[in-house]
Amino acid sequence: MHSDTLTDAPVVREPLHAPVAHLVRGGVVEGIHYGSVVVLDAEGRVRLQLGDIEAAFYPRSALKPVQAVAMVRAGLPLDDGLLSLAASSHSGEERHLDGARSILALAGLSEDDLRNAIDMPYGPAARDAWVRAGREPDRLAHNCSAKHAAMLSTCRINGWSLHDYLDPAHPLQQAIAATVEDLTGQRIARTTVDGCGAPLFSVSLHGLARATARITAAAPGTPEARVANSMRAYPEMASGSGRDVAALMEAVPGLVAKDGAEGVEVAALPDGRAIAVKIADGADRARVPVAAAALARAGVDPCRLTGFQGEPLLGGGRPVGHIRPVPALTPVTTPAGA
Numbered sequence: 244m245h246s247d248t249l250t251d252a253p254v255v256r257e258p259l260h261a262p263v264a265h266l267v268r269g270g271v272v273e274g275i276h277y278g279s280v281v282v283l284d285a286e287g288r289v290r291l292q293l294g295d296i297e298a299a300f301y302p303r304s305a306l307k308p309v310q311a312v313a314m315v316r317a318g319l320p321l322d323d324g325l326l327s328l329a330a331s332s333h334s335g336e337e338r339h340l341d342g343a344r345s346i347l348a349l350a351g352l353s354e355d356d357l358r359n360a361i362d363m364p365y366g367p368a369a370r371d372a373w374v375r376a377g378r379e380p381d382r383l384a385h386n387c388s389a390k391h392a393a394m395l396s397t398c399r400i401n402g403w404s405l406h407d408y409l410d411p412a413h414p415l416q417q418a419i420a421a422t423v424e425d426l427t428g429q430r431i432a433r434t435t436v437d438g439c440g441a442p443l444f445s446v447s448l449h450g451l452a453r454a455t456a457r458i459t460a461a462a463p464g465t466p467e468a469r470v471a472n473s474m475r476a477y478p479e480m481a482s483g484s485g486r487d488v489a490a491l492m493e494a495v496p497g498l499v500a501k502d503g504a505e506g507v508e509v510a511a512l513p514d515g516r517a518i519a520v521k522i523a524d525g526a527d528r529a530r531v532p533v534a535a536a537a538l539a540r541a542g543v544d545p546c547r548l549t550g551f552q553g554e555p556l557l558g559g560g561r562p563v564g565h566i567r568p569v570p571a572l573t574p575v576t577t578p579a580g581a
Contacts, residue, residue, distance in 0.1 A: 249424055252299065252432040253447035259295040260523040263533050263572070268556050268564035276529035278506065278522040280572065281452050282541050285460075285515040289449070291540050293571055296449040299432035300521055304332040305503030306423070306444065307390060308470055309454050313422035314397040315466035317415070321346065321393065326473035327480040329393035332386040332502065334483025335364020335373070340383050342480065346392035350399040357382040358409050359391040359439045366483045387439035394441070411442045420444060426454035426467075438504065451509050452519035459499045459511035471499050487531050487551065494547045495538070508534040516541045528553055528566060536568035 258279060266274035279294030289296070311330035315321075321329055325342055333339035347353055363378075364370045365386040373384065382388060394408055394415055403414045410416065411434050419442070424430055427450030437443035446454075461467030474481045478492040481501070488500045491510065500510035506522025508530050518537035522529045535551035556564030 248428075250429045252430040253297055253445070253450065255299045255432055255445070258298040258300065258521075258523070260521075261294040262569050263293055263520075263522070264529040264569060265567045266556060266564065267567050268558070273556075273564070276522055276524060276526055276533075276566075278520065278529065278533065279448050280521075280533060280537050281449050281519050282537050283452050283456055283515070283517045284541075287453060287456060287515065291537070291571070292449075293569070294521075294523075296519075297447050299445045300448060301435070301437075301443055301445050301505075302451045302509070303437065303443070303503030303505055303507050304387070305451060305501045305507045305509045305519075307332065308458055308474065308499065308501055309423055309426055310390065310419050311393070311470045312426065312458060312466050313419040314393050314415075315469055316422060317397050317418050318400045319393055319397045320349075320400070321396075321473075322469065323473055324477040324480045325389075326470060327477035328389040330470055330474055330501070331389055331481045332365065333389055333480070334366025334486065335369040335384050335386065336366060336483055339389065339480070339483070343383055343389040343392045346389060346396055350396040352392075352395050352399065352405075354381075354383050356395050356405055357388060357391050358406075359385050359387050359441070361385065366486070368484070385439060387437075387441070391439065391441070409440055409442065416442050423454070426457050427451065428453055448519045448521055451507075452511070452517045455499065455501070455509045455511040455519070456515045456517035459497075459517070460513055460515040474499050474501075491535075491551060494550065495543055498538075498543075500534075502530070506530045510534065510538060512541070512543070532566050533568050533572065536572035540572060 260277040263278040264276040281296040282291035307330045328342040362385040431444045433445040458467040478489040482489040497513040505525035509519045511517035532553035535548040553566040555562035
């Protein structure tokens with residue numbers, strides 16, 4: 244897609260979110276999660292929208308598959324589990340840390356070259372083990388370290404400077420921005436800094452869904468298909484043991500799914516059907532069931548989604564309620580059996 248075919252950047256405004264999930268306790272709606280949802284069909288047409296799918300927003304880590312495509316386009320030679328890891332928000336398990344080290348080593352680099360934020364592992368089990376071992380927070384443990392390792396590797400391959408690879412004006416970040424615009428089909432509205440320190444680009448929820456659909460339905464052998472295939476084949480390298488997005492990719496054949504901070508999730512099927520979710524208050528407890536309901540509306544067999552209904556609401560230690568997607572997200576047609 245050439246720049247002259249891009250649509251204008253989405254408008255920066257207070258999003259006009261709508262109710263997307265109810266917290267029901269003892270038969271009474273106790274709370275309401277607001278947000279926005281878009282469902283695209285295989286031709287890229289909007290089949291369902293709730294809230295504001297065209298306002299500018301930050302996809303956070305849900306943009307990582309797009310960033311990975313940009314790096315593969317720029318010559319990043321990774322495949323299989325390491326490419327999935329490059330698109331990950333990993334849990335900080337030893338296999339993730341070893342993989343990030345391998346990405347660096349392939350380019351003759353080390354952990355000292357990383358410029359991402361310092362943190363402890365994201366996954367609860369990995370974090371607990373880290374604390375028990377008396378280890379201090381470091382750059383490799385951060386859930387974005389493999390993405391940063393891949394960024395450095397891409398710079399080394401292209402002869403770009405390493406010390407300033409996070410500068411939005413750096414050739415790497417310019418290449419990523421161009422790919423974001425290419426795959427979303429729209430100009431970037433704003434650029435800021437993500438939690439890890441990398442540039443973060445603002446697009447629309449609609450644009451994010453469109454980009455993920457294009458990655459997932461891409462022709463074999465393309466950079467997009469390489470990223471999608473690696474994430475499908477190694478879902479726990481793109482996230483971690485017990486993570487909901489990994490379980491979702493394992494439950495739905497061909498699905499590529501990625502979560503992001505502040506209640507973002509995007510997922511797409513090989514035929515181009517896609518969904519994207521933004522929970523206004525950033526709550527993960529609503530993200531998972533709303534995303535599952537959106538996938539059911541996209542035609543995924545609900546039987547494949549029964550494990551993604553969200554955690555029960557407890558009273559006295561017993562389940563007394565649940566999180567229920569709003570009626571507009573209830574499937575109204577026979578599932579396609581995806």
